Amino acid sequence: MPRDHSQQGFIRRLGAGLLAGALSVGTALAQESPWLRPAAVPAPADNQPTATRIELGKKLFFDPRLSGSNWISCATCHNPALGWSDGLPTAIGDGMKVLERNTPTILNTAYNRFQFWDGRARTLEEQAIKPIIAEVEMNQDMDELIEELKAIPGYVALFEAAYPGEGITADTIAKAIASFERTIVSTESPFDRWQKGEENAVSDAVKRGFELFQGKARCVVCHQGFNFTDDGFHNVGLKGDKDPGRYKLVKVKVLKHAFKTPTLRDVELTWPYMHDGRYQTLEEVVEHYSRGGDTKVVDPNIRPLGLSKQEVADLVAFLKSLTGDRRPIEVPELP
Amino acid sequence: MPRDHSQQGFIRRLGAGLLAGALSVGTALAQESPWLRPAAVPAPADNQPTATRIELGKKLFFDPRLSGSNWISCATCHNPALGWSDGLPTAIGDGMKVLERNTPTILNTAYNRFQFWDGRARTLEEQAIKPIIAEVEMNQDMDELIEELKAIPGYVALFEAAYPGEGITADTIAKAIASFERTIVSTESPFDRWQKGEENAVSDAVKRGFELFQGKARCVVCHQGFNFTDDGFHNVGLKGDKDPGRYKLVKVKVLKHAFKTPTLRDVELTWPYMHDGRYQTLEEVVEHYSRGGDTKVVDPNIRPLGLSKQEVADLVAFLKSLTGDRRPIEVPELP
Numbered sequence: 001m002p003r004d005h006s007q008q009g010f011i012r013r014l015g016a017g018l019l020a021g022a023l024s025v026g027t028a029l030a031q032e033s034p035w036l037r038p039a040a041v042p043a044p045a046d047n048q049p050t051a052t053r054i055e056l057g058k059k060l061f062f063d064p065r066l067s068g069s070n071w072i073s074c075a076t077c078h079n080p081a082l083g084w085s086d087g088l089p090t091a092i093g094d095g096m097k098v099l100e101r102n103t104p105t106i107l108n109t110a111y112n113r114f115q116f117w118d119g120r121a122r123t124l125e126e127q128a129i130k131p132i133i134a135e136v137e138m139n140q141d142m143d144e145l146i147e148e149l150k151a152i153p154g155y156v157a158l159f160e161a162a163y164p165g166e167g168i169t170a171d172t173i174a175k176a177i178a179s180f181e182r183t184i185v186s187t188e189s190p191f192d193r194w195q196k197g198e199e200n201a202v203s204d205a206v207k208r209g210f211e212l213f214q215g216k217a218r219c220v221v222c223h224q225g226f227n228f229t230d231d232g233f234h235n236v237g238l239k240g241d242k243d244p245g246r247y248k249l250v251k252v253k254v255l256k257h258a259f260k261t262p263t264l265r266d267v268e269l270t271w272p273y274m275h276d277g278r279y280q281t282l283e284e285v286v287e288h289y290s291r292g293g294d295t296k297v298v299d300p301n302i303r304p305l306g307l308s309k310q311e312v313a314d315l316v317a318f319l320k321s322l323t324g325d326r327r328p329i330e331v332p333e334l335p
Numbered sequence: 336m337p338r339d340h341s342q343q344g345f346i347r348r349l350g351a352g353l354l355a356g357a358l359s360v361g362t363a364l365a366q367e368s369p370w371l372r373p374a375a376v377p378a379p380a381d382n383q384p385t386a387t388r389i390e391l392g393k394k395l396f397f398d399p400r401l402s403g404s405n406w407i408s409c410a411t412c413h414n415p416a417l418g419w420s421d422g423l424p425t426a427i428g429d430g431m432k433v434l435e436r437n438t439p440t441i442l443n444t445a446y447n448r449f450q451f452w453d454g455r456a457r458t459l460e461e462q463a464i465k466p467i468i469a470e471v472e473m474n475q476d477m478d479e480l481i482e483e484l485k486a487i488p489g490y491v492a493l494f495e496a497a498y499p500g501e502g503i504t505a506d507t508i509a510k511a512i513a514s515f516e517r518t519i520v521s522t523e524s525p526f527d528r529w530q531k532g533e534e535n536a537v538s539d540a541v542k543r544g545f546e547l548f549q550g551k552a553r554c555v556v557c558h559q560g561f562n563f564t565d566d567g568f569h570n571v572g573l574k575g576d577k578d579p580g581r582y583k584l585v586k587v588k589v590l591k592h593a594f595k596t597p598t599l600r601d602v603e604l605t606w607p608y609m610h611d612g613r614y615q616t617l618e619e620v621v622e623h624y625s626r627g628g629d630t631k632v633v634d635p636n637i638r639p640l641g642l643s644k645q646e647v648a649d650l651v652a653f654l655k656s657l658t659g660d661r662r663p664i665e666v667p668e669l670p
Contacts, residue, residue, distance in 0.1 A: 062416050071427045076411070080666045081397045087669075092406045096431050269668075331415045331664045333604075334422075 033195040037226050041110045041182050047125060047175045049182055052162040057180030059158065059332045060173060065148055067138035069094060074131070074177065078106045080329040083269025084184060089277030094139035100243060102277035105270045108263045110182040113231035117259045117275045118246050124178035129170055142170050149173075154335020186227075186265035187324035194321070202321045209318025212311055217289065219315070221301045228264035228322070235259075237293020237302045238274060245275070254298050268323045282316045368530040372561050376445045376517050382460060382510045384517055387497040392515025394493065394667045395508060400483055402473035404429060409466070409512065413441045415664040418604030419519060424612030429474035435578060437612040440605045443598045445517040448566035452594045452610045453581050459513035464505055477505050484508075489670020521562075521600035522659035529656070537656045544653025547646055552624065554650075556636045563599035563657070570594075572628020572637045573609060580610065589633050603658045617651045 043049055060066060064073040072094065077086045084106040086092070091099040101117050109115060115127035131137040132145070149155045149168045156168070162179075163172045191210075193201035213219045222230050233246035235257040246255040259275040273279040279288065288294070290312060292304035307315070378384050395401060399408040412426055413419045419441040421427070426434040436452050444450060450462035466472040467480070484490045484503045491503070497514075498507045526545075528536035548554045557565050568581035570592040581590040594610040608614040614623065623629070625647060627639035642650070 064414070064417075065422065069427065069431060070423055071411075071421065071431065076406075079399070081669045082399075086406065087400065088405055092404065094431070096404060096406065096429070326668055329666045331666060333661055334416045 035195050035226055036192060037186070041185055043110075043179075043182055044123060044125065047179060049179045050162065052158065053176055053179040054183055055332075056155075056158045056162045057176035057178065059155075059334055060177050061180050062332050063334050065334075066132055066140060066145060067094070068140045068144075069138075072138050077103045077131075083107065083266050085270045087271065089272050091137075093137040094135065097136060099136060101275050102272065104262060105266065106181055106184045107266050107270075108184075108186055108227050110185055111227045111263075112229075112260075114233075114260055118249055119233060119260050120249055124181050125171075125174045128174040128177040128181070132173075145173070146170070152335050158335065186263075186322075187327050189265070189322050189324045191318070191321040192324075203317060205314045205317035206321040207318075208311075209314035209316070209321075212307070212315050213318055216311070217286075217305055217307060217315055218301050219289070222261045223264050229261040231261065233258040233260055234299060235297045235302075236274075236289070236299075237295045237297045238276070238278065238288075239294035241276070241295075243275065264319060264322050266323055268320045282319050283312060286312045286315045286319075370530050370561055371527060372521070376520055378445075378514075378517055379458060379460065382514060384514045385497065387493065388511055388514035389518055390667075391490075391493040391497045392511035392513065394490075394669055395512050396515050397667050398669050400669075401467055401475060401480060402429065403475045403479075404473075407473050412438045412466075418442065418601050420605045422606065424607050426472075428472040429470065432471060434471060436610050437607065439597060440601065441516055441519045442601050442605075443519075443521055443562050445520055446562045446598075447564075447595075449568075449595055453584055454568060454595050455584055459516050460506075460509045463509040463512040463516070467508075480508070481505070487670050493670065521598075521657075522662050524600070524657050524659045526653070526656040527659075538652060540649045540652035541656040542653075543646075544649035544651070544656075547642070547650050548653055551646070552621075552640055552642060552650055553636050554624070557596045558599050564596040566596065568593040568595055569634060570632045570637075571609075571624070571634075572630045572632045573611070573613065573623075574629035576611070576630075578610065599654060599657055601658055603655045617654050618647060621647045621650045621654075 041049075047053070061074045061078075064071050064076070066073060077091055078084045079086055086103045088103065090101055091103045093099050104117060109124060109127075112124075113122070115121040115124065116130075121127040121130060129142070132140050133142050146168050149159075159166070159168045159172055159176075162176055166172050190201045191206070194206070213223075222232065222234055224230050233255055235245070235254070236259075238257065241257045243259075244256060246258040246260070247253075262270075267273075267282065271280055271282075273282070273285045274288075279285050286307065289302070290305045290307040293302045376384075382388070396409040396413075399406050399411070401408060407429065412421045414421055421438045423438065425436055426438045428434050439452060444459060444462075447459075448457070450456040450459065451465075456462040456465060464477070467475045468477055481503050484494075494501070494503045494507055494511075497511055501507050525536045526541070529541070548558075557567065557569055559565050568590055570580070570589070571594075573592065576592045578594075579591060581593040581595070582588075597605075602608075602617065606615055606617075608617070608620045609623075614620050621642065624637070625640045625642040628637045
């Protein structure tokens with residue numbers, strides 16, 4: 001078990017969260033704020049980012065030839081026009097079959113300790129290949145893909161420039177895509193400007209919302225730190241949920257119907273919400289937590305919060321203050 | 336019949352083409368070259384382009400909510416990463432059913448007298464709606480789409496800014512998309528720089544290819560003017576072609592299996608070729624014409640040309656000189 005999922009763990013982390021919150025509410029502490037981005041985006045030693053790796057990865061990310069149908073690219077579902085997600089309750093895959101889980105955003109996956117809703121991959125390199133070869137997603141035979149790419153002179157040159165002597169392999173495909181994904185990180189938001197000391201960067205509603213976030217609403221128990229996630233898995237009491245979630249991989253009772261805590265950065269753009277996309281709006285999400293979820297769960301933090309209408313609105317205002325400045329994404333030209 | 340499709344017409348136009356060619360080969364005539372872009376992109380009086388119309392149209396063009404599945408956008412098939420086409424022999428539509436015709440590029444459709452391979456629409460406004468509502472393409476009920484868009488405040492504001500007082504209707508949706516499409520026009524290519532007098536903008540192979548294009552290879556008969564099309568329909572002798580093409584709309588024998596002459600601007604980027612995407616490379620296309628097609632056709636210009644290997648290569652070099660400078664396309668953020 002990589003994290004402490006016990007009840008005591010939650011309470012311990014709540015305490016830490018509330019402390020961190022108390023330090024940062026009202027008086028911003030410039031670079032010391034625990035809510036600001038760490039200086040560097042982490043990357044593995046054997047895949048340090050370079051301009052050519054990122055460029056290659058971007059082309060691969062946007063290239064529909066990475067699917068068996070040659071019609072679906074990573075960007076089809078992780079669409080930059082829709083917050084690097086797809087706006088659908090649950091994803092659509094090969095043959096346009098509707099799948100079971102909501103498409104997670106690519107944003108800040110560079111910082112994830114786990115990838116996918118159930119954490120079945122750790123690194124972006126490990127993650128990148130899985131949707132390509134999954135029959136229900138992009139349904140691409142990897143050996144065929146490698147042959148396809150080898151037949152495109154532009155790609156041969158790009159791979160050689162990015163990974164000299166390594167050739168076109170599942171490994172270099174994954175590394176290049178991961179390198180691009182590590183550039184998809186959140187940009188400065190009104191919330192960040194406030195944390196850096198700009199008092200007028202956000203409204204009073206946002207400030208009240210942030211206080212609720214760290215206090216009465218207990219959001220901070222799971223949504224901690226710059227990326228607003230504890231990198232853990234939680235059952236948040238979704239009614240009728242048939243999906244075992246993390247439990248499928250780790251047979252611990254508390255992980256039944258538990259899913260990875262998503263980032264809240266740019267959360268305004270990544271509707272609908274929850275692992276099955278059941279809520280269209282952030283108001284619905286906050287109300288879900290306010291009523292303590294819809295099923296009995298082990299987690300003591302999922303319990304009625306009794307938020308007023310104003311408090312719900314303040315929390316939503318705060319969540320929307322996490323939307324980063326727009327950073328233009330240019331469509332690559334494919335070789 | 337908007338054009339003269341008779342044999343005499345072809346010969347007349349060949350004469351004109353050869354004359355125009357003679358004027359422009361070798362000595363470039365600056366702005367007088369018939370191969371250079373006309374000053375303005377044409378637009379209908381009731382839909383003159385404005386920045387807000389173009390911005391709205393771009394968002395609609397990239398928005399998968401314009402399909403019944405909410406997963407397919409105009410840009411899925413008219414993909415800017417692939418020359419505003421999809422790289423597939425024939426298009427894929429709703430349910431990922433493979434369709435019968437190659438996805439035409441959006442490039443320079445602003446200049447078309449006819450839209451679609453069979454010319455079943457005249458204006459871009461008329462064209463834009465058809466793939467949205469076609470069951471086999473985007474399969475979107477128009478009334479439902481209008482309701483969907485009306486429920487998105489960002490769109491309501493954008494439509495009001497673009498078409499004040501007109502509301503969200505099939506008409507304003509079409510007008511906005513058409514306004515955006517009119518911005519997707521070819522950029523300056525090495526060929527254009529040569530035509531403007533820059534002698535070293537192209538290789539000798541390109542120059543020889545352009546001479547063949549206007550002479551021995553007879554390409555200019557159909558591929559005329561700045562946009563390299565006569566806006567007409569021709570049967571070019573594709574073996575086993577079951578598609579009636581223009582004949583379905585206009586019952587004239589010469590139009591059996593006749594399809595619209597596509598632009599050659601950026602043709603390097605819009606593989607595969609022909610209305611059914613049967614050829615992957617420009618070499619194959621040129622060889623098709625060199626052998627006079629694969630079936631007997633009425634058109635006297637489709638006949639064996641006896642091009643040498645070098646001549647085929649020169650023609651392909653010329654065609655590639657029509658690839659315009661890359662113009663960055665930014666992914667819009669959707670409301």
